[in-house]
Amino acid sequence: MSHFSHIGLLGRRDSESTKYSLNRLIDFLSKRDVQMYLDEETSLEMPECKLPIKSRGELAKVCDLVIVVGGDGSLLAAARAFAGHNVKILGINRGRLGFLTDISPEEIEYKVGEVLEGAYEHEKRFLLELGVQRNNATIAHGCGLNDVVLHPGKFIRMIEFELFIDDEFVCRQRSDGLIVSTPTGSTAYALSGGGPIMHPSLDAIAIVPMNPHTLSSRPIVVNAQSKIRIFISYSNHLSPHVTCDGQTHVVTEVGDVVEIQKSERSLSLIHPKDHNFFETCRSKLGWASQRGNHD
Structure with a gap:
């Protein structure tokens, strides 16, 4: 049984890679016991999608999870709509750095599957x-x-x-x-x-x-x-x-x-179970990634 039952999907505008990942995500979630909704703005980019369409205000009321596909800018825009509501936000990175959207497109099924099973880390951001x-x-x-x-x-x-x-x-x-x-x-x-x-x-x-x-x-x-x-x-x-x-x-x-x-108001942000802030800094900011020899 999924840890979340009502999932909203939101994607970056004017991005073919985002549409590809959204369609892949929809295909994966359709095999799960969840109700999906498509963000109203995102639906303009996906007229062929048959999911129920809701505004962000409506998503904030009915969803327990919103998945944002895009870059950190997409998640920042979502933050203003969903902060203060009882909904958690998960990000799939289709941007550049991706400090907030930390699931890579290649890991969608594996990482989102873990989250749906309750294997995730939760934090509040003010x-x-x-x-x-x-x-x-x-x-x-x-x-x-x-x-x-x-x-x-x-x-x-x-x-x-x-x-x-x-x-x-x-x-x-x-x-x-x-x-x-x-x-x-x-x-x-x-x-x-x-x-x-x-x-x-x-x-x-x-x-x-x-x-x-x-x-x-x-x-x-x-x-x-x-x-x-x-x-x-x-x-x-x-x-x-x-x-x-x-x-x-x-x-x-x-x-x-x-x-x-x-x-x-605060934002409920969730990450995959293996999320590590300093590992993110190392990979995104180009810090030295190898430890020294302490023997």
Whole structure:
């Protein structure tokens, strides 16, 4: 008997390799005692598929497992729809790095079969909530599993802002922007900005400056319960953007206040039983994979 009974399928758009893996997955699951549903957006790429079609909001209500076929970007998009719901997420990698979608296409039947039999590891990943205040009123909301990023938008110019943590002034900075990252996002954009790699089990947030004008400016790691506030200085001659997971963005104005904090919602992410975070780092980041001789 399957450990999961209602499974939603979601795939990356405009990808023939994703369609191939989805069809292979559907063929495999059709031999199991499970009810499958196809994500509404994904169904546009697979008009020949006869599975029941549901929106992501509907999938979040009826499914106990959602399988995402694609890259980490596909899973990040799914995270916003399924976070806070009683549904687990499993990723099959059809992207590049695949830190979150960690089953390879060649292992679909074997690894997904193990998961259906209950052989998997489960972890909670927290999201960041974004709020933008203007004239004491909230003008925008957002959330991100990886990060919230302040950046100049289409202009290549420095931004000036003031950073506060738990209402304590930290610094005034001129830089290309600021990355506020969860442990999940520490191996993504924050890593390219010189941020630390944080183990997924940490309850912490990394604040990473992007090309700061002051060389002594370094990343800061704070407790995940911290409330981060960024004041957009009046001296700016552009309208900085704030982006969540690189997929949704808000255009700010001088005098706006960007507020970031840990979300009350979390994502239930599952991995195959042999999943190992440091092995993933070794394979994805090119770390030395051989141990030395300790004899």
